[in-house]
Each structure stands twice: as structure tokens, then as C-alpha cells.
Amino acid sequence: MRPVPGNLPAELNRFVGRADELAELTRLLGEVRLLTLVGVGGVGKTRLAVRTALSVRSADLEKRYCDGVWLAELSAIRDPGLLGHALVDALRVTDHSGRPAREVLRAHLADRDLLLVLDGFEQLVDPCAELVRDLLRHCPGLQVLAVGRRPLRLEGERTVPLAPMSDTDAARLFADRALDVAPGPALDEHDDAVRELCRRLDGIPLALELAAARLRALSVDQILRRIDDRFHLLTGGSRGELPRHRTLRTAIGWSHELCAPAERLLWARLSVFAGPFDLEAVEYVCAGPELPDESVLDVLGELIAQSVVVREESPAGPRYRMLDTVRAYGAEWLDALADTERMRRRHRDWYMGLVTWCEVDWFSARQVEIAACADSALPNLRAAIELCLETAGEAHLGQHLTGTLWFYWAGCGRLTEGRHWLERSLAPEVSRDEPREEPGQWHDGEGHEGARLKALWVLGYVAILQGDNTAAVRALYECRGEAARTGNALARAYAVHRLGCLALLTGDMPRAERLLRAALGAYRELGEINSNVLMGQAELALSLVFQGDLDAAVALCADVREICEESGERWARSYALYVHAYAAWTRGRLGEARALLTEAVTIHHTFNDLVGLVLAMELMALVTADEGDPAEAAVLQGAADRLWRSVGAPLFGSPTFGAPHEQCERRATEVLGPERYGARVAEGRALPPASAVERALAGPPAGSVPPRQPSGERRPQPALEAERRTDRETREPAGSPGQIGGEAAG
Template structure:
């Protein structure tokens, strides 16, 4: 994991030397510091700059959590887990996972834009600070958290000189050939003074320079002050100034730019051009003309463009978005636009699910991650109306690839539970959506080790499938029950259910990543029953299909089984090569289940190659991952056999003391470093015998059977 997830600065940081020094001083004396101030005053930018400067103080780095797009307080802990790069498949409360992770670390957590969540966030921050002595929190919002020990730093607007510097710097960026002339210095200073030195207002004014001179801006600003300053009763003068500056910039937009500004307010978090064209386009604005309008808003700093792993994305500052939302309400178009937004992201989710079974899997993962705030907004809208619960069920189920394949089980469980509870009536005309949500819920619950919830959801799904004649839902139910039996060490039942599900899939013509995963799960079952030949044949077929389709996620699990079989034949080189590809894929998709199983098997291969010390290090590196996956779920019985045998071999070769030391070395490795170490492929140590052929196979088989018993 990178030491910091702070975004790169897109333009020059201007002024604030005294404030930065004061903020650094406060961070040295207090564990909780909150920068407060009105919208647009520069709280987020100052906090990010101070965090970047202070990063060297925190050996475990700095993590930024942007909370402005989040609307559901129940996802607060999940937002922090995401920012920390933590994945947890267990049923432990997310707050407990956070506290355990932070307890022994020295880390700076930056929380930004939480005004609407302050009450819920305050309790979480209090508990994390109490349980994590090395944790410091730097917060930026319009309101403080009001906790004991909190140092509050109110942020004032820029002084005149810094405001002028900011205007000049931004003007040079938007209009290099139209910089204010020296004789305009007085007018620029007056303009910045009229804008009260509010950075957002100054930047918006600089964005008008290609269209208006400084003198023209001053005259127009006079007009807007007379029109708007009295429009917000009870608002502080500077709040009225910001509103005036935004309103003035709004007034100077073309009618189409104002229309798109209002419509863009329905987006939460980043959005792409395709989404804007669909959501904001219409008879009054053809989609093929949206790009030019959006470019105009970017040029005026109303919308910001950024590069992301998913490609080019756009976003609006929360203050600017809120202004657009007021206009959308005034236009009486909010409900229609929210529904268009919802419809686009339901379509995007369906596209992602289809493309998941293709060479675009990595692109789909990045796209879904970038779209997550907007997908949440779409789910919330579906859940607001009881008669649209089926849409929430459909969307939550469609996103199974993100919940399961990209390490978001806890969030998936949250939405699936809510969607299923929102319409508990069976027998409606929307049975298909509900049945789909039920078997996906059962799948997620199985992977979380919640057997009771899994059985309840799958039992209801099976009954509903039989009642409605939905053979596909019945096949998925049988599949997930087989998966539950596999993880419960009931191999004969797992073999029977998984075989039956695969027959049903073939009869129905169903082929996708989940179907192939069922074939891999059947292969695992056969491995544990001692039928290696059948297991290898099943996984070779999966690998070939994945090769043809460009599918990588399921391919990784097939490689794991093939590597397991190669190890039992004493073919360590082949096993290492297979596991290397498997680990790289699992790490790319943040699939901790596949990753930890592969690393533990690689540890056993490494011990067999004659390097017990490195095997113990890899074994130790797997331990923190098991905490997130849930050791009792995948770590006992048949799945635990490689760990038990590696522990025996490496422990005997190294001795108890050195074995424990190597385990501790591996346990201290961050996940990224552990993966890099696993992929490095160290050479065997001379002089240590390597078990080969039948001896290796027999040792594992006997051990796995003893462990299972």
C-alpha cells in the first residue's frame, strides 16, 4: 500500500504560509485538528498541503478520506476501510476492523467534507483515537467535530496580496496571452477585495478573463452585488460574497452552460463524458453538443477535469454543485434528472457485469470503483420508493462482481440486505429481481462465513425458483449451496451439488465467470477427495475458456488448483510459475481469498524447493491477510493442509526460534511488499534436501486427511 493517497496538486499552491506553519504546529501538539471555514475558503487544499508536508512524521503514512459524496452514515466505516486499502470478508463490525488495524500504527488520517455526517463521524473518530494511540486526525469541514482534545483552526479568506497572487497565477493558466497588464494592478486588487479574498471566488473570476477584462468584471460584479447580496437572509457577509461570486459566474455562463451546471448537480463524486451526455442531454441539448458545453464549464473552473485509473473523469466542488442543485430545484427538474442519473448507472452496472466476462475485466473493476459514489446514489434512489424495490434488488445483484471480485463483500452485504428487506413480499411480479438478489446475498454470506444467513437466503431463493419455474435461479441456488458445503468440509455433498449445478448451467446455456467458478470449486472438491486427474481436467478446460474470453479472475482460481496438483507431482517449477500468475491476478483485483490461499501454497512450494526460511516468511506474510478473510472459513480442514505441512517442514528445518523469527518478519510486511516478495521467486538454499515426487504428494495427502478429521 502506498504511504499516501493524497491527490497530486493540479496547480500551484499560493500563499497560506502562516496558516501552514500554524497547522503544522497544531499537528505536533494535538491528535485531532479540525480546519473550519465557509465553503470555498480553501480548507481541503490547506489540509492536503499540510498533510503532505507532515507525512514524514508518520511511519505508516497519510490517508485521505473524502466524505462529501457519501450520504449513508452506515457506510462511514466502509469509506475509511477503502481509504486505508483494507479488505475484510468477515462478519466483524467494520469499526472493530478499523480499530484493530490502526491500534499499532502511526498514521495521519485526513477527513474532508463531513458536515452532513458530523454526528455519526464524531463517535467513530472518538473511538478510533481512544483505541489507537499512534493515530492523528486532520479534519476539514464547515463544522468541527466538538470532541475533547480537538484543536479547531478557523480559516480566514486570503489577505489582499495573496488573493492578487492567486488571481494572477490562475489567470496565467487559463489565458496565458491575456495576463493583466501592470496598469491593471489596482483593478485586480480591487476585484479581489470585493470578492473578500475567498479563493474559490477569486479562481472563478480568473476563469472569466478570456471573455472579460478586469474592469468589465468589476462593473459586472457591482451589478451582481446589488442584485444578490440581500438574497440570503441571515447569511454572514462572506457567505453572501461567495454566493454572489458563484451566482455572478453562473450569470455569465451561456444558457446551455447554466442548464448543464444544474443537471450535473445530480452526480455524486467523479463522472465521465458518456454519463454527462446521457444524463444532461435531451431535446433542448442534443448529446453530441454536450462536450462543447462541458468544455466551457471546465474552462471557467466550474467543473474540474482529472486523470484516474478508469480514464478521464470530471467533478464539481461541493459548493458549486450545491449551487447548481438549487437551480435544478427551481427548474422543477430534480426528480426527472435523478431518475435519468439512476437509469444511466443501472445501465453501466449491467454493462460492467457483461464485460466482466471478457478481456476488459481490469477496466471494469476500475470503472466500477470510480463510479461507486454514483452507484450508491442510484441505489439510494431505488430504495426511497417501495414500489421500486425491485430496481434496488436488480442493481445490488448486478454488482456482484464488485462485491465478490473486487473485495467489497461488506458493502455488498449492506445493499443486498437493504434491498431484500425493502420488499419482503414474495409472489410479486418482480420475483426474478428478488430471486437474483437472494442468491447473490447467499453467495456473499457464504464468503463471509455467515452460514445461517446464507442458508436462509438460499432456501428462500430455492423455494421461489421452484414456485415460479425459474430454472436459472434454481441452478444458482444449488451452486451456492455446493459452495457452502465445500467451505464446510462436506466434500461428498459439495461434489453432488456442484455437479448438479453445472449440468443445469449447460442445459440452460449459461456461461460466465460464476459458472466457471463453479467448475473450479468442483475441481477443488475432487482434489480434496483425492481425484487429482479429474480436478486437473476440469481446471485445464476452465483455463482454456478463460484464455479464449480474456477472463482473468476465475482463471486465477483454476491456476491455483493446477499449481496444487503440480506440487503434489513434485513439479515445483511449474507450480511456482502457475502461482506467480495467480498471485498477480488476485492482487490486481484485490481478491484476498485467492491471494492468501496462493501465497500459502507458494510457501509450501518454497519449502519443497529447499528454502525453509523464505517459506516461513511467506507463511508469516499470509497471517495478516487471514485476519481479513477469516481464518476459520478457509483456514481449517482441507484448505488448511498446505499451511500445516509447510509449518511442519519449515519448522523442523529451521528450529522453533528461527521459524518464529521468520514468521514475524513476514507478518510485518505490508500487503504490496508481501506480494512483491512472493513474486520475486528466490532461489533454493544449497544443502537443504527438497522433497520430490510421491513423497511430497503422500505427505500432503496424509496431512490433509488428518487435518480434515
């Protein structure tokens, strides 16, 4: 029996107590579609919800949740506009179509049976309630377990308040966590001092775990005496606040008071981080005269030992995180120190530097590491962009951040979120207070106008890949015109390049060729060499392939692949491999085409680049049909069809890009018949992306005999059309600098 999919985290320590609550939640999940677990911060809501989800994910309930049990952590989201994107990310849905996130979620969940755990929504309770209501109405197989400090107040919602642990469970939890921090004879959970401590902490799990962490240095009796003192010193919160809130605040405050001054200072400064962070970020953001660089690591280690900071492994390497309640307490102290704005700016400056470094290093052998680094930093990048956009006169910094992240938006499957931030950074209400610059005036290396132009061409690029040609043309024409006015030759070249890309995807190959040659010539004059430039060369090669000039296209791709071999670049290489494979298929070299596509599919899948992946899948289907396996070709076409629904218009709505699909469909249908062909396409549509990639990489079936190919090159329909145009078109040498004028500049 296949395992139920999902993204629930593994438990790192023993789950203690809560047997009755666990049974009740499990029972209610069999009765209602929306179940909300509410309680004070630190009472253990998240842990119990995850434990419940792990329990119902068992094999005997596979039919109920055949499409998985998924956790969406929302506590770091502050912008209501990102709520849908956060759910899209949690469900691992890749979508480049330009559709609103809510529409993407509806489409994804419409025919699925799954449990979605929403954790930490209280700062966005109204937009979250609206989204949940909408999804439950349109997705009959969806069930939601919400976790927060207050209910969503929706029709059909069943609310379960989570009380503190019973005395018995609290003592068991404290004794269990004591073994983790103070190995030796186990504490007696029935000991009077242990019971008294648990009662004084009101059975709140977070408070118990913070207290257990102190057993490295103190006995239970010493902790009790210090709690007496600290409770007296720290009166809990404002008048009218729940006693449990005051108790938790006191417990955290007591832990804070037991920290050394340097630890308290670092705790406060760490509160500016919105998600996982690494040591280098801590050293830059938090160090200062009161906290020297060389001491940061040791102080951070003490906070980890006291459970104030959690260390975790990630694809980007070791990262650190603070629990939300602990972070909020530190933020209050940072406010009390009147240092919040300065620390937020230091935080912003670090992530601006990180993004700049990542853009440069993207053109290297470290692309996979850079993608993982950007993934890990995303919550903090959001916080940094937000600070830029909410601060008068700093829109250009937000434009710099969003524009510099082009490699992440376009290369790592983040088109929708990228467009969200690009449009916000360019919005008139954000940038109206920006000072205008005269031509040649620059600041911070790039300048206000330079940052805006970069954000414009990146927005145009993202819109092209989403199939929104109107928005793309608007952004790119504005960029080109402003670049000409200010004398920014590089921004002008990028605008011309992306207009060439738009012509390519809309099927106007002669115009695509002219614009791409013009852009490449400008890049050469300016000394620009990076992944974007190599992509332009691959795109030019593709325009030549579609016009039948295979030799020139293969030569261009060979040059791209050689540069990629030298630099270690893989993303642009994958597109050159696709063009090379198309040329190989056209010449009847099926084995060569498959080998090239296999590498391209692998790279696209690694980077979650759905645009490149679906193009390669379509061509792989045609190669598979020509190898003598039309049934498998139909499966791959079905899998590609499912991917196109996330990308946007199938085959970009272009007859040119649709030609391989049509030829494959015609050949497969001739052999299989319409009914069998349709059944295999439906089988492919049901495959999740990872399974589709696995099928594409499986290779030709053993013993398959490809049909005999006619001698000479096969001429796909786009090439035949191109032959009729060649007597009217004059090709300039690749990268002719003169072409930056004329149509390219018009």
C-alpha cells in the same frame, strides 16, 4: 530512507499564500491529536489541509508518521452506514471478514502511527464525531486533521477557523491563476483594479478562481463592472446567513449568470452526479430537446474552461467532477426548474444500464477495465441504489443493481460494502410494498421476484466468502425455495451452486461435489456460461483434488483454462490455476506449481481479490518450503496470516484447507526450530499486502536445492481421508443434470 506511504493528491498548480496558517497548523499537529480546520465553503480549507499534510510528510517527520499520511474525502457520503467503509477505502484496507467497518478500522490502526485527513464531513458530523472519538480512544498512534464547515466538538479537539485570504495573498492568487487562463503579460497584483476585485470577493479562493476564469473574455475592469450588477441582482441567501456565505453565493451566481443558457442548464443537470462521471453518462443523463446530444460535448467544454467542471485522469479513463459548492448551487437551480426527480431517475437508469453492461463484459478480456470502471462509478452507484431503496415500489430495482454487481463485490475486494447494500435492498421495510408476482410473470427483463432471488444468492455468496455460514445458509435456502416455487430454474441453480461452495469451504467434500455437479448440469441445460459457471467448475475440481482424484481435477481445470483463453477471462482462471497448482504440488512438480501460483497471485492482486490471494499465498509457502527455503516459507506464512485477519476465519476454519499450512509449518519448524520459525513468521506478518505479493513472486532463491521427493504422488491429509470414503461414495459424471433433484433440491 523509505518514502512515507499515503494517498495525498499531487498539487496541480502553485500553492499561493497562507504561510502563517500553514505554520500554525504544522505547529499544532505537534501538540494535539485532533485538529479541526473550519470555514465557509470555498475558503480554501481542503487545499490548505492537503498542503499541510504534504509538508508534515517530509522525511524529517518520518518517525512520527511512519505508517503514512492519508486523505479520506467524505463529501459524497450521505449514508452514515457507509462512513466506516469510506475510511476503510481511503486507508486501502482490504477486508472480507464480515466484521463491522469500525472494528476493521480499530484493528488496522491499533498499532500504527499515521495522520488521517478527514475532508467534507459536515453532512455527517454526529456519526463522524462518534467514529473519530472511538478511533482516537483505541488507536494511540492515530492523529486526525479534520476539515469541514463546523467543528466535531470532541474532547481534546483544537479548532482553527480559516478566514478568507488577506488582500495581499488574494491578489497574488488572482494574478497567479490569471496566468493559467490568459497567457501574456502578468497582471500586476498591486494594481488598484485587481485589489478592488479581490476585496469585493472577500478574498475567498473559489470566488477568485471563478473570476480569474472569466479573463479569457473580459478585462479586470469589465469583471468589476459586472460584479457590481450581479451583486445587486443576486441578494445573498437567507436572513441571518453569514456575509461570507452570501458573498460566495453571489460569486458563484455571478459566474452562473455569465454562462450561456445551455451552460446553465447543463450545470444544473450535472448536479445529479455524486462523484466522477464520464462523457457518455453526461450525454445520456443530461441531453434533451433543450440540450441536443451533439451539443453536450461543446457545452461541457465551456464549463471546464470556466472552472465549473474539473477534468481528471483515472484508471478508467478521463472523468469529470464538480466541486461540491458548485454542484450544490446547480442542484438549487435544478430544483427551481422542478426537474430534480426526473434527472435522478435518468441518472439511476444510466447506472443500471452501466452495471448490466459491466456484468456481461466481465466475462471477457476487459475485466481489468470493468473493475476500474466500477471503482470510478461507485459514488454514483451508491446514489442510484439509494434512489431505488427510498422510492416506494422500486425495491426490485435496488435488488437488481446490488445483485448484478456480484462481480464487483466478490471479484474486486468489496465484500463488506456489497453485503451492506444487499441486506438493505432485501430488508423487509424496503421490499414490503413490492407487488408480488405470479410464477412466470416478468418485468424489465428480470422481474421483481427474479431480481430478489438474484440478490439473495449473491448475498449468500458474499456471506460465504466472509465466513458467515449462518447468514449464507439462510439466504441460499430462501433463494432455493422461492426459485422452486416460482419456477426460476436459473436462480435455483445458482443457489445450489453456492451451497456447494459452502460445503467446499467447510470441508464436506462429497456433498460439495454432489451439489456442484448438480449446479453445473443445470447451467448446461439452461445454456448459462459466464465467470460464475467457470468458478463452479474450478470449485468442483478443488473438491476432487481434496478427495485425491487428481486426473479428473486437472481435466476440469484444463477445460476452464481453455475457455478463459478463448474469452480473455482472468478471474475464474486464477482459481483454476490454484487447483492445477495444488495437483502439481501433490505430484511433486514444484516448478510447475510455482509457475501456476505466480500467475494466480498476480491476477488475484490485480483484482484485489483477497480470498484467492491468501489461498495462493498459503500454497506458495508450502511450495517454497519443499524447494528448500523454509525461512522464506515461514515469511510467506506470516504474510498470509495477516491477510487471513482481513478475510475472516483463517483457512475458513476447515481442516481440509488447513492441511497445506500445517505441513508447511511442520517442515519449516523441523529445519529452523521453533524460535527462528516464529521470528520469520513475525517478519511476514509485518509486511503490507503489496510487499507480501512481491515476496511471493520473487521466485526460489538462487542455488536452492529442493529436498529429494519420494517417488509417486504425495498424499495430503484430505486425500487420505477421501480414500477411506471412496468405497461409500458414487460419483456421477460432471454436470449430471439429474442431481438438481435429491439433496441439491432438498
